[in-house]
Amino acid sequence: MTHRICYNVNVIVSALKDLGVESIVNVSGSTLSSVKCGGVVDLIIKPNSTSKLIDALSLLNAYNVPFIPIGAGTNTLITDQGFRGALVDLSKLNKFTVRGNQLYVESGLRLPYLAHKCASCGLKGLEQLSGIPGSVGGAVVKNAGSFGLEIADLLLSVNYLDLPSLSERVVDRPDLPYSYRSSSNFFKDKIVVGATLNLTPSKDNLSLEISRYRAIRLSRQPTEPSLGSVFKRTSSGESAGYYIDKANLKGTSLGGAMISTKHANFIVNRGGATATEYLGLVSLCEQTVKEKFNLSITKEIDIIGEYHLDQ
Ligand SMILES: Cc1cc2nc3c(=O)[nH]c(=O)nc-3n(C[C@H](O)[C@H](O)[C@H](O)COP(=O)(O)OP(=O)(O)OC[C@H]3O[C@@H](n4cnc5c(N)ncnc54)[C@H](O)[C@@H]3O)c2cc1C
Numbered sequence: 001m002t003h004r005i006c007y008n009v010n011v012i013v014s015a016l017k018d019l020g021v022e023s024i025v026n027v028s029g030s031t032l033s034s035v036k037c038g039g040v041v042d043l044i045i046k047p048n049s050t051s052k053l054i055d056a057l058s059l060l061n062a063y064n065v066p067f068i069p070i071g072a073g074t075n076t077l078i079t080d081q082g083f084r085g086a087l088v089d090l091s092k093l094n095k096f097t098v099r100g101n102q103l104y105v106e107s108g109l110r111l112p113y114l115a116h117k118c119a120s121c122g123l124k125g126l127e128q129l130s131g132i133p134g135s136v137g138g139a140v141v142k143n144a145g146s147f148g149l150e151i152a153d154l155l156l157s158v159n160y161l162d163l164p165s166l167s168e169r170v171v172d173r174p175d176l177p178y179s180y181r182s183s184s185n186f187f188k189d190k191i192v193v194g195a196t197l198n199l200t201p202s203k204d205n206l207s208l209e210i211s212r213y214r215a216i217r218l219s220r221q222p223t224e225p226s227l228g229s230v231f232k233r234t235s236s237g238e239s240a241g242y243y244i245d246k247a248n249l250k251g252t253s254l255g256g257a258m259i260s261t262k263h264a265n266f267i268v269n270r271g272g273a274t275a276t277e278y279l280g281l282v283s284l285c286e287q288t289v290k291e292k293f294n295l296s297i298t299k300e301i302d303i304i305g306e307y308h309l310d311q
Helices: 009-019 050-062 111-120 136-142 206-220 240-246 275-293
Strands: 022-028 040-046 067-070 076-078 083-089 096-099 102-106 155-162 167-172 190-198 257-259 267-269 302-304
Touching (some): 009 022, 009 040, 009 050, 050 083, 050 155, 136 190, 257 275, 267 275
Parallel strands (some): 076 302
Antiparallel strands (some): 096 102, 155 190, 257 267
């Protein structure tokens, strides 16, 4: 089903400009998602403060423009049909402050940059997460993790905008329903604007530790454009990639999309892939693993836009 566009995007862009909020029209998904494919999104807005975010969202609400937050787009596929609405790009919410061992960081800052900054300030904690290419907001929503550490392990609290009321609120870590790669929909109808992390002062060579983790990643993961792991671990804790590999799907391609030969849980764009081709391989993995092992595997990636493949 296609949404009927019932707003004039030029009027909205002009009103956003008056509010001091940058926006771009007709943006290709290939520039928004790290797998570098996808259709056109009507509008991207880039507020640089929480108050401008609130102003911009009030405006979108007034014009009935649907919107979805996006961080670095490293876990999000935009379908070839694109999105008739606005993506709220949080990359300009990118400040951080350190007080003792507590770090308050806005949601748009990327984890690798933050981890390097903390390492150079002698604050330990983010080394294992330093290779996750997403934003702090995306990591908080997805409970991103690697090398045995999840962002939830470091969080003290999260600042968010409650979308129905457009008011900023704070939730403490114990009240967040985190589990493996999930915040259990707590952030549905919310936009994360910042997070307070608990780090540890350290004299260790943290930059060296970051390099060590980076080397391990490079040895295990493909370097072509991707969204990282496509599927979550199974309920018994096994890697979905193990089953995809066992089903002999590594190297299977559909157009420019391919199930990585290096890591079976990655689908890469070898050049010119469409989102439909990517999703075709997602379906193939789901169906084959179900048929061969009677196992349902669950997507880790998020999808923006409509699509019509068998699910
Ligand atoms: C090469 C590669 C390696 C990766 N390795 C790992 C890994 O080791 N571990 C891991 O966990 N993940 C990994 N990922 C996946 C990804 O980086 C993480 O899931 C990351 O946390 C996503 O952050 P993002 O900012 O890119 O989120 P996006 O993809 O932009 O968004 C993800 C979801 O969060 C929502 N969202 C984003 N920002 C906000 C916000 N501020 N408020 C509310 N909702 C928001 C979006 O609407 C979307 O539903 C990898 C990805 C790649 C490409």
